[in-house]
Amino acid sequence: xxxxxxxxxxxxxxxxxxxxxxxxxxFPPPDFxxxxxxxxxxxxxxxxxxxxxxxxxLAVCLTLATYLALVKRSRRGLFLLTIFALIWxxxxxxxxxxxxxxxxNVALGLCDPTYAIPxxxxxxxxxxxxxTLFFGRTFCAAVCPLGAVQExxxxxxxxxxxxxxxxxxxxxxxxxxxxxxxxxxGTAFVICRxxxxxxxxxxxxxxxxxxxxxxMLVVGLFVGRPYxxxxxxxxxxxxxxxxxxxxxxxxxxxxxxxxxxCEDACPYGAIHKPTSKQPTDDRITGRRRLxxxxxxxxxxxxxxFQFGTLLAEPLARMDPTFRLAQRVQLEETQEVQDTTDASxxxxxxxxxIADLYREANRLEQHFALVGGWLGAWVGLVIGVxxxxxxxxxxxxxxxPDPLNCVSxxxxxxxxxxxxxxxxxxxxxxxxxxxxxxxxxxENVSTTDIENVPTTGEEPQ
Numbered sequence: 225x226x227x228x229x230x231x232x233x234x235x236x237x238x239x240x241x242x243x244x245x246x247x248x249x250x251f252p253p254p255d256f257x258x259x260x261x262x263x264x265x266x267x268x269x270x271x272x273x274x275x276x277x278x279x280x281x282l283a284v285c286l287t288l289a290t291y292l293a294l295v296k297r298s299r300r301g302l303f304l305l306t307i308f309a310l311i312w313x314x315x316x317x318x319x320x321x322x323x324x325x326x327x328x329n330v331a332l333g334l335c336d337p338t339y340a341i342p343x344x345x346x347x348x349x350x351x352x353x354x355x356t357l358f359f360g361r362t363f364c365a366a367v368c369p370l371g372a373v374q375e376x377x378x379x380x381x382x383x384x385x386x387x388x389x390x391x392x393x394x395x396x397x398x399x400x401x402x403x404x405x406x407x408x409x410g411t412a413f414v415i416c417r418x419x420x421x422x423x424x425x426x427x428x429x430x431x432x433x434x435x436x437x438x439x440m441l442v443v444g445l446f447v448g449r450p451y452x453x454x455x456x457x458x459x460x461x462x463x464x465x466x467x468x469x470x471x472x473x474x475x476x477x478x479x480x481x482x483x484x485x486c487e488d489a490c491p492y493g494a495i496h497k498p499t500s501k502q503p504t505d506d507r508i509t510g511r512r513r514l515x516x517x518x519x520x521x522x523x524x525x526x527x528x529f530q531f532g533t534l535l536a537e538p539l540a541r542m543d544p545t546f547r548l549a550q551r552v553q554l555e556e557t558q559e560v561q562d563t564t565d566a567s568x569x570x571x572x573x574x575x576x577i578a579d580l581y582r583e584a585n586r587l588e589q590h591f592a593l594v595g596g597w598l599g600a601w602v603g604l605v606i607g608v609x610x611x612x613x614x615x616x617x618x619x620x621x622x623x624p625d626p627l628n629c630v631s632x633x634x635x636x637x638x639x640x641x642x643x644x645x646x647x648x649x650x651x652x653x654x655x656x657x658x659x660x661x662x663x664x665x666e667n668v669s670t671t672d673i674e675n676v677p678t679t680g681e682e683p684q
Contacts, residue, residue, distance in 0.1 A: 275344040278317060282348065282367070285309055286355045289362040289631070293473055297642065299633035305366035306375050314369035319425040323348045323363070324370065324458040325416045327400070328407035335408040352458075356465040360472040364452065364462060365631035370421055374449040375632065377441050381448040381491030389493050390613065392454040393628075394605055400457035401601040405594050411542050420451055448491030452630065463627040473624050473631045476641040480621030486635035487622060494628040495635060499619050510616055517611045524603035532599020536592035540584075543591075549584035552577060 285305065292301040313322070321329070321342065326349035333341035352363035364371050384392075399415075406412045416422070420437040423429025443450045452459050466472070475486045475495075487495045540546040544566075552567050554560045556577065570580065624635060636642045643649040 272343075275342075275347075278313075278344060279347040279351070281312060282351055285367045286351060286363060289366045290355060290359045293362050293365050293631040293633060294359060294471055297477075297633070297636055299637040302366045302631075302633045306372045309367050310369050310372040310376070313367070314373065314421070314425045317425075319369055319419065319422045320416075321345050321348050322370070322419075323352050323368065324456060325413065325419065327457055327461075328403060328413045328415055331404045331407040332410060336410060339410075353461065353465055356462045357469055358471060360466045360469050360626055360631055361459075361462050361629060362631050364459065365633070368452075369425065370419075370456070371449060371452050371630065373421055373424070373441070374444045374452060377444045378448045378491055379445050382446050384447060384493055386493070389453075390609070394609060395454050396456055396460040397605040398602055399455055400460045401598050401605075403457055405598050406539075406542065409543075409590075409594060411539075415457060449630070453492060453628070466626040466629070469626065472626050473629060473633070473636070475622055475624060475635045476639045477636075477645045478641055481640060482621065483640055484622070485638045485640065489634045489638040491634070492628060492630060492632075494625045494630070496617075496619055496623045496625050498621055499616065507616075510614065514611065514614050517607065517614055521604070521607035521611070524607040525600045526603070528599035528601070528603025528606075529596045530599070532595040532597065532602070533592045535595035535598070536588050539591040539595050540588045543587055545580075546584050546587045549580045552580060 285308070288305055289302065292298045292305065313319070321344050326345040329341050329345035330349050332339050333346075352367070355362055366372065366375075403413075403415045406414055418433070418436075420433070420440045422437075423433045424437050440451055447453075480498075482498060487497065541550075548566050548570060551560075551564060552570065555563055555567055622635075624631075640649060
């Protein structure tokens, strides 16, 4: 797909978002005593058979994405699979159940024995993790509908400064901890509530979420996959699994020429540069710094726990019982004059108000503990990030970062060695491209490198 075509596709997506707002009921209908409003037609739930079909499609797409990224090394194939995944898992399935939201179902199922977790939720949660444990983040490459819609609108991505990239990279782990804590207590499914693209997939939704999703797509024109990189909690899990996977996307099929074209082509800041040999004094300083950070890690966890307990009331306010108790208290002290349907319904039950207050106090104490563990998790994330940044690893060539690489294929498509393998660059006969392993790629001339397709062209 050419750059003008991709721009047109992005504009069409934004137009769809704007058009959906016309269908939002912004004001309640008038109260006609003799007129019966028509019943809203709701799409019936999907049958169990469709759940198995969706899981089968997910497994096939994961297999194809893995083959196209690691074996075939086809950027065009990944791009076409991205379009299919957006249509099937996004617009056809309306983004539900997705692997990202399934985090909450699994968390609630593990903590609440009375909750019957849907089979589809388990499958969508487990399958991408299993593939990532072996093959890296091929789910993000072309299967996830949220990543797909952002991949298609990434027209002119810019480089994000390294310090900002590392700082914002902490947010998915914080979001993950918050979502698990709230879902495990049955309080809220915040991932689904604040999914920026589900309103687009369903062609309906609140105005606020439509604006949020549209803004995310506009940012995605210039910052590659902003939701995936700086918010997605499932991406955090996939990144951790990818760190220990055996097979990853490799930039060059043979020896790296350090031309830096892959570094320029990657819009996600996921390419590690070669490292130079450190002097002995620097290595000693690095070891001391690592030792200090390891000693500070428990302190960060304890401090995070203490600060987290201060979140007791804000977290408890997400529980409807706690909110009801606060509202009843305001009405009893006459700080507000009118009542609500919820407070009237409570009074009609005849239940003593003191019982409601005791339940609210219990919830606040409970959420103080939940907030403490959430704060400890944040302290652990910050400490591990500092330790990770302090470790210097020796690299002799440009390599994808398994934590952040989404296996999109841009890096190896713009690699001159890959172009030689595909026969798209003609080189001197001394290289001897006869089907044997490529050698001597370092002899590719500057003219040959300049013949690599520009970033606006799609691969064959």
